[in-house]
Amino acid sequence: MYAVILAGGGGTRLWPLSRPETPKPFLPLLGEQSLLELTVERLVGHSELPLRRDDVTVVTDRRYAGLVRDQLSGVHVLAEPVGRNTAAAIALATLAIDRPADDVMVVLPAD
DSSP: OEEEEEEOOOSOTTTTTSBTTBOGGGSOTTSSSOHHHHHHHHHBSBTTBOBOGGGEEEEEEGGGHHHHHHHOSSSEEEEESSOOOHHHHHHHHHHHSOOOTTOOEEEEEOO
Protein backbone atom coordinates (compact mmCIF):
# COMPACT_ATOMS: atom_id res chain seq x y z
CA MET A 1 0.00 0.00 0.00
CA TYR A 2 1.10 3.54 -0.70
CA ALA A 3 -0.48 6.96 -0.32
CA VAL A 4 -0.84 9.88 -2.69
CA ILE A 5 -1.69 13.22 -1.12
CA LEU A 6 -3.06 15.93 -3.39
CA ALA A 7 -1.81 19.41 -2.51
CA GLY A 8 -2.04 21.39 -5.70
CA GLY A 9 -4.70 24.01 -5.06
CA GLY A 10 -4.07 27.67 -5.66
CA GLY A 11 -5.11 29.08 -2.30
CA THR A 12 -8.16 31.03 -3.39
CA ARG A 13 -11.03 29.76 -1.22
CA LEU A 14 -9.79 30.57 2.28
CA TRP A 15 -8.79 34.14 1.60
CA PRO A 16 -7.35 36.11 3.37
CA LEU A 17 -5.51 33.36 5.30
CA SER A 18 -4.76 31.32 2.21
CA ARG A 19 -2.88 33.04 -0.59
CA PRO A 20 -1.38 31.88 -3.89
CA GLU A 21 2.05 31.84 -2.18
CA THR A 22 0.78 29.69 0.73
CA PRO A 23 -2.42 27.76 -0.01
CA LYS A 24 -4.53 26.17 2.69
CA PRO A 25 -2.69 22.78 2.92
CA PHE A 26 0.52 24.56 3.93
CA LEU A 27 -1.05 26.63 6.73
CA PRO A 28 -1.10 25.67 10.43
CA LEU A 29 -4.85 26.12 10.96
CA LEU A 30 -5.30 23.47 13.67
CA GLY A 31 -2.22 24.02 15.82
CA GLU A 32 1.49 24.24 15.10
CA GLN A 33 1.57 21.89 12.11
CA SER A 34 0.19 22.55 8.65
CA LEU A 35 -2.80 20.62 7.34
CA LEU A 36 -0.42 18.74 5.03
CA GLU A 37 1.84 17.76 7.92
CA LEU A 38 -1.18 16.55 9.91
CA THR A 39 -2.36 14.45 6.97
CA VAL A 40 1.01 12.71 6.75
CA GLU A 41 1.06 12.25 10.53
CA ARG A 42 -2.30 10.47 10.36
CA LEU A 43 -0.90 8.06 7.76
CA VAL A 44 2.56 7.02 8.93
CA GLY A 45 3.94 5.32 12.00
CA HIS A 46 0.81 3.48 13.12
CA SER A 47 0.49 -0.28 13.53
CA GLU A 48 -3.00 -0.25 12.00
CA LEU A 49 -1.69 1.11 8.72
CA PRO A 50 1.88 0.04 7.97
CA LEU A 51 2.95 3.07 5.93
CA ARG A 52 6.32 4.77 6.13
CA ARG A 53 7.16 8.27 4.96
CA ASP A 54 8.75 6.85 1.82
CA ASP A 55 5.38 5.25 0.97
CA VAL A 56 3.87 8.74 0.68
CA THR A 57 3.95 10.92 -2.44
CA VAL A 58 2.62 14.46 -2.44
CA VAL A 59 1.36 15.63 -5.83
CA THR A 60 1.53 19.39 -6.00
CA ASP A 61 1.83 22.31 -8.36
CA ARG A 62 5.47 22.92 -9.22
CA ARG A 63 5.20 26.29 -7.42
CA TYR A 64 4.65 24.44 -4.13
CA ALA A 65 7.22 21.65 -4.41
CA GLY A 66 9.63 23.64 -2.23
CA LEU A 67 6.95 24.18 0.42
CA VAL A 68 6.29 20.45 0.54
CA ARG A 69 9.99 19.70 0.91
CA ASP A 70 10.33 22.35 3.62
CA GLN A 71 7.45 20.91 5.64
CA LEU A 72 7.97 17.19 5.08
CA SER A 73 11.14 15.17 5.04
CA GLY A 74 11.20 11.64 3.71
CA VAL A 75 8.18 11.86 1.44
CA HIS A 76 8.28 11.89 -2.33
CA VAL A 77 7.26 15.06 -4.14
CA LEU A 78 5.68 14.89 -7.58
CA ALA A 79 5.41 18.34 -9.13
CA GLU A 80 2.75 18.66 -11.78
CA PRO A 81 4.11 20.18 -14.99
CA VAL A 82 0.76 21.95 -15.46
CA GLY A 83 -2.02 22.12 -12.89
CA ARG A 84 -5.23 20.64 -14.26
CA ASN A 85 -7.60 18.97 -11.81
CA THR A 86 -7.94 16.12 -9.35
CA ALA A 87 -8.35 13.39 -11.98
CA ALA A 88 -5.27 14.56 -13.88
CA ALA A 89 -3.19 14.66 -10.67
CA ILE A 90 -4.23 11.10 -9.80
CA ALA A 91 -3.49 9.92 -13.34
CA LEU A 92 -0.03 11.51 -13.17
CA ALA A 93 0.62 9.71 -9.87
CA THR A 94 -0.38 6.34 -11.31
CA LEU A 95 2.03 6.82 -14.21
CA ALA A 96 4.94 8.37 -12.31
CA ILE A 97 5.08 6.27 -9.13
CA ASP A 98 6.91 2.99 -9.60
CA ARG A 99 5.09 0.42 -7.49
CA PRO A 100 3.93 -3.14 -8.16
CA ALA A 101 0.75 -3.29 -10.22
CA ASP A 102 -1.17 -5.04 -7.44
CA ASP A 103 -0.15 -2.50 -4.78
CA VAL A 104 -3.08 -0.51 -3.37
CA MET A 105 -2.94 3.27 -3.81
CA VAL A 106 -4.90 5.44 -1.40
CA VAL A 107 -5.52 9.03 -2.51
CA LEU A 108 -6.17 11.77 0.05
CA PRO A 109 -6.58 15.52 0.00
CA ALA A 110 -3.92 17.45 1.90
CA ASP A 111 -6.55 19.38 3.80
